[in-house]
Amino acid sequence: DGGITQSPKYLFRKEGQNVTLSCEQNLNHDAMYWYRQDPGQGLRLIYYSQIVNDFQKGDIAEGYSVSREKKESFPLTVTSAQKNPTAFYLCASKERETQYFGPGTRLLVL
Amino acid sequence: GNSVTQMEGPVTLSEEAFLTINCTYTATGYPSLFWYVQYPGEGLQLLLKATKADDKGSNKGFEATYRKETTSFHLEKGSVQVSDSAVYFCALLGGSQGNLIFGKGTKLSVKP
DSSP: OOOEEEEOSEEEEOTTOOEEEEEEEOSOOSEEEEEEEOTTOOEEEEEEEEETTEEEEOTTOTTEEEOOSBTTBOOEEEOTTOSOOOEEEEEEEEETTEEEEOOOEEEEEO | OOEEEEOOSOEEEETTOOEEEOEEEEOSSOOOEEEEEEOTTSOEEEEEEEOSTTOEEEETTEEEEOBTTTTBOOEEESSOOGGGOEEEEEEEEOOTTSOEEEOOOEEEEEEO
């Protein structure tokens, strides 16, 4: 079964803690994206990667970091510098013009 | 810059009613246009797309036509079902990073 998986489904962060959200795809897509969704809002771009070992900041990259060591994987770290991390995080990969999304991770702050 | 505006919700319809969700865009050139659907607690699923002017995208009874004259991509369905209850997002491929630019979403509730 080809697709995009994200884990965990729910993640709780304590004050001052860094947490990492996993995104894996077996679609053999080069480009991958991280978006943040807030209630009643569209999605906003955090980071993207067009190819392995390369990634670029999106519109709201502050307080986040990523890596792209393997084609299949694009993890997102929410650092303590992100003061308002509570949101739904969506990972996507792209084939030609179409982006395909994972099921999302909901991040909550304790 | 590029942007997408879609009608605000929520939209509440009875089963078998006709659905229209308006979407207009501002963009340089003629970007590809998309409708995605999001069910509660889930990620986004591609519903349909159109890659050039006058193209009609269709899927599962939903349709949308790329209208460059009115810069619109309105979503329509002739007869909605309860299972169509979800949030619908209009998007264009036009970010400088090759990303999607999204509207804010329209929540649809269909009552039996």
